[in-house]
Amino acid sequence: MQLNWLITKIDSDTATGATIVAFEDNNLVGTLTMSLAEPAGFVRSLFVAEAARGKGVGRRLLSRALQICHAGGRTGLALSVKDTNTVAQQLYTSFDFVPYARGNEGYTNYIHLFR
């Protein structure tokens, strides 16, 4: 899939967060928002438009988020995923995210550590 624009905005001067937005032609096909807390970043949301799923958009958004987080000197990137969301879990484990703690009810926290 050819993405026309992949826009990354680091929020404000303090670089406490980033929003990554993917467009195909003029259609918004995916977004990822994350906080860039110390010592690890945290993915707050990842969403791909239904019509664009299964074409690598989520993979590219997550890859970009990991690059930003690593370049910002964080030790890793964490996130929380619902236990029934096997599609997202497969995406995260393919990027070497590993479960490290139970989250809110029905959720598990995962982290990808930079080595």
Ligand SMILES: CC(C)(COP(=O)(O)OP(=O)(O)OC[C@H]1O[C@@H](n2cnc3c(N)ncnc32)[C@H](O)[C@@H]1OP(=O)(O)O)[C@@H](O)C(=O)NCCC(=O)NCCS
């Ligand atoms: C989860 C989500 C972001 C994945 O985005 P996507 O662009 O469809 O994913 P990609 O095409 O980049 O696929 C990446 C990997 O996800 C997994 N995956 C994607 N679609 C899948 C499906 N239908 N069934 C099983 N695994 C799937 C695979 O591991 C895939 O890797 P592969 O292509 O090498 O097999 C998307 O399905 C989505 O927006 N879901 C609703 C919101 C959501 O659940 N967000 C995550 C909250 S934690």
